[in-house]
Amino acid sequence: xxxxxxxxLTFRFPDVHPKACLDISFLRTLxxxxxxxxxxxxxxxxxxxxxxxxxxMSKVPGSWLKHGGVMLPMHQSEAMxxxxxxxxxxxxxQAYPFAIKxxxxxxxxxxxxxxxxxxxxxxxxxxxxxxxPWLDGFCVxxxxxxxxxxxxLGEGYTVEEQLVDGAYTGGLQIQVYPMKREAFExxxxxxxxxFLEQPYVFYSIVDTPKLSxxxxxxxxMKQEIKADPYEPEEWALETSSRCFVHLANxxxxxxxxxxxxxxxPLSAAQYSDHKLPWFDHYSEGPNxxxxxxxxxxxxxxxxxETKGLTLLENDSVDVDRVIKLRSKYDTDQVREGxx
Amino acid sequence: xxxxxxxxxxxRREELKETDSSYSLRRVAEKIGIEPSYLSKIERGxxxxxxxxxxxxxxxxxxxxxxxxxxxxxxxxxxxAEIIQKRPQVFAELIRAAKNLPDQSVLRVVRxxxxxxx
Numbered sequence: 001x002x003x004x005x006x007x008x009l010t011f012r013f014p015d016v017h018p019k020a021c022l023d024i025s026f027l028r029t030l031x032x033x034x035x036x037x038x039x040x041x042x043x044x045x046x047x048x049x050x051x052x053x054x055x056x057m058s059k060v061p062g063s064w065l066k067h068g069g070v071m072l073p074m075h076q077s078e079a080m081x082x083x084x085x086x087x088x089x090x091x092x093x094q095a096y097p098f099a100i101k102x103x104x105x106x107x108x109x110x111x112x113x114x115x116x117x118x119x120x121x122x123x124x125x126x127x128x129x130x131x132x133p134w135l136d137g138f139c140v141x142x143x144x145x146x147x148x149x150x151x152x153l154g155e156g157y158t159v160e161e162q163l164v165d166g167a168y169t170g171g172l173q174i175q176v177y178p179m180k181r182e183a184f185e186x187x188x189x190x191x192x193x194x195f196l197e198q199p200y201v202f203y204s205i206v207d208t209p210k211l212s213x214x215x216x217x218x219x220x221m222k223q224e225i226k227a228d229p230y231e232p233e234e235w236a237l238e239t240s241s242r243c244f245v246h247l248a249n250x251x252x253x254x255x256x257x258x259x260x261x262x263x264x265p266l267s268a269a270q271y272s273d274h275k276l277p278w279f280d281h282y283s284e285g286p287n288x289x290x291x292x293x294x295x296x297x298x299x300x301x302x303x304x305e306t307k308g309l310t311l312l313e314n315d316s317v318d319v320d321r322v323i324k325l326r327s328k329y330d331t332d333q334v335r336e337g338x339x
Numbered sequence: 340x341x342x343x344x345x346x347x348x349x350x351r352r353e354e355l356k357e358t359d360s361s362y363s364l365r366r367v368a369e370k371i372g373i374e375p376s377y378l379s380k381i382e383r384g385x386x387x388x389x390x391x392x393x394x395x396x397x398x399x400x401x402x403x404x405x406x407x408x409x410x411x412x413x414x415x416x417x418x419x420a421e422i423i424q425k426r427p428q429v430f431a432e433l434i435r436a437a438k439n440l441p442d443q444s445v446l447r448v449v450r451x452x453x454x455x456x457x
Contacts (some may be wrong), residue, residue, distance in 0.1 A: 002452040009452065014443040054453055068455025106457065116456075173457065177447055243452050 002241050004070055007047045008085075011098070011241050020096045020178045021087040022129060026050070026072055026245070029136075030268045031079040032147055034219040034301035035316045040326075041136070041221065041279035045265050048072040051257055053246060059256045060246075061211065067171070069244030073253035073261035074213050075310065077300065081136040081148065082172075084129040094188040095130040096178065099228065099235050102127065102135055103173040104215035105150065105160025110139050110225055112293030114164065115173060117242070121232040124225075124288045126177075131226045131283070138217050138297070139225050139290040147218030148245055149300050157304075158214030162297050165252040170214040170302065175242035181236035213247035216300040222280070225288040252301035267313040272320065281325040343409040349382040351401050362400075371396045391417060 003010045008025040027044040050070045064071065074080065082102065086095035099119055101108065106115035111125040118163055119126055127135055137145035138159060151157035153170045160168055250261035301311045342434060356362035364382075368375040380386035381393075389397075398405035403413050408415055423430045437445050 001451075002454075003449050004452055018442055052450075052452065066455050067457055068453040070452055090403070169457070240453055244455065244457060 002243050003324070004050055004052060006331055007050055008071065009050070009164075009243055009245075011176045013236070013241070016178045016236050017089075017096065017181045017184065019087060019089050020098075020181075022096070022098045022100075022176055022178075023083075023085040023087070024085045024100075024174060024176075025085070026294055027081050027083055028146055028262060028265050029079050029081055030266050030271050031077060031149055032219040032221055032268055033314050033316050034311065035314065036220070036297045037316060038144055038220040038222055039268075039278070039317075040319060040322050041223065041281060042079075042268070042271070043279065044081065044083070044275065046262065048074070048262070049259070050245075056256050059181075060248075064246050067244040067246065069145075069171075069246060071246035071248050071256075072252040073248050074275055075250045075261075075264050076150060076152060076213070077169070078250075078265060079136075079147050079218055080150070081134050083134050084132060088127040089184075089188070091190050092185075092188040093191050094184075096184065097131075097230065098129045098179070099126045099177040100129060100132075101173075101175040101177075101237050104138070104141060105153075105164070105171065105235060106162045106169045107163055107174055109135065109137070109148075109294075110288060111291050112138070112159075112163065112297075113291070117175060117240070119177060119232075119235060119237065121228070125137050126228070127225060128228050128230070131229060131285070133281070134245050135225075136221055137225055138215075138294045139288065140217070140220070140295045140297075142289050143222060143224050143286050144290075145221050145223045146224075146294075146297075147221055148215045149211040149218035151300055152210055152249065153212050153214045156307075157216040157300050159217055159294070159297050160214055163293065168214060170212040171247050172215070172245040173242065174245065175240050177240045178205070178236050179230065179234055180236045183230070187230075187234075203321040211249050211252045213245070216303070217224055218300055224247060224281075224283070225290070226283065227286040227288050229285060261324040268317045269313065269315050272317040277323045279325055280322050317339060344408070344413075345382045345384040347411060348397060348401070348408075351403065352382075355401065367397075367400055370400055388412075 001012050008023045011022045013020040026048040028046050028048060029044055032039040032042055050072050053064050053071050057065060072314045084100060086098055088095050103109060103115045108125045111123055137147040140146050153168045162273055253261040301314055304311045343410050352367060364378055365375045368378040381389050391414060394408050395405045398408045406416060
């Protein structure tokens, strides 16, 4: 079951384990320059607001109601990262493991293949929490991703528009599989511890590409997609929950929800000018080797150039301060500066 | 109840201190901005009513669920109290009706994110 709790999606699997719980949140960040350089991790600025699509039935497109799920506002060419926080099982001193599939426009962000509802154990198409604390973009080569950058659907910028012909989906798709309880308890022994449907009514807003955003490939960033350390049979493949996350153009957000969207984030240049830190995260163990599909996609800036357009705020920046995050990531560890 | 809360806090903190010295009484108190003697009193059950703010900070530092720690301290979080106070009849009825339900059934009462057809 999935609930929306204060700007985060909470996935629970009480049928598998009473405490199997994973929070997924979507964080705003600066868009790193799309200039061929590979940048370190940018900071998390704040969390995108989330709303149930069903709470705005009269104002969202019919396709959004069909997909269900939640929605969040993004400015055009704004970047985001996705944070995974698996809850700690206190008595076993271990966060519960989850396999998480992430797709943008139904293109798998790890493998680049079209969306399927299954885990592929030969060519890993998912990330594993708590080992993977976050995902910032599409895996384009081992140890490198291209940042998730919001672009309007229908203009050729998004990754799905480069890889799929026909109707575009946009948004983000997430599916979560918990580890089987027996496998978890065997691997992590207990440590000593004290304790409706409604008729849909459509009004003025039609499903134009301007409202729905998809994710394009931004600048390159150093980020490892960690290989699954568990055995295939340890995952509860018959028990999963999935959620569609619609990306609303921030200009339309207020018309839909009545709430103001967040302001535009800092640019990478403004951030670096203030000598604010970047981050570097390293953890041991093998990485997923990315497939060629995503390494061949064009970045948002490359597509803009072919159209004779210029991507604003794309100047290269000098990275002066890089804070190394410790290898064993703790969910409380902060990838955020003081602003 | 407060004594059980204090015992739990001390046990959890001491366990964490075995591998990380920043969980000493003094350093945990510093992080929260209280006197070590005050934290010691909480742990020994002498101080029976630490503020919600202090309990929440202790939960964050010790990696515990704040609602669980507040309950152990005999408290309920302000946001939950406000939710009940806004619609006292309906929530009182809901809580009383659900009091003996197993956890899984209670969780099914909450609003789920609707999945549709992709």
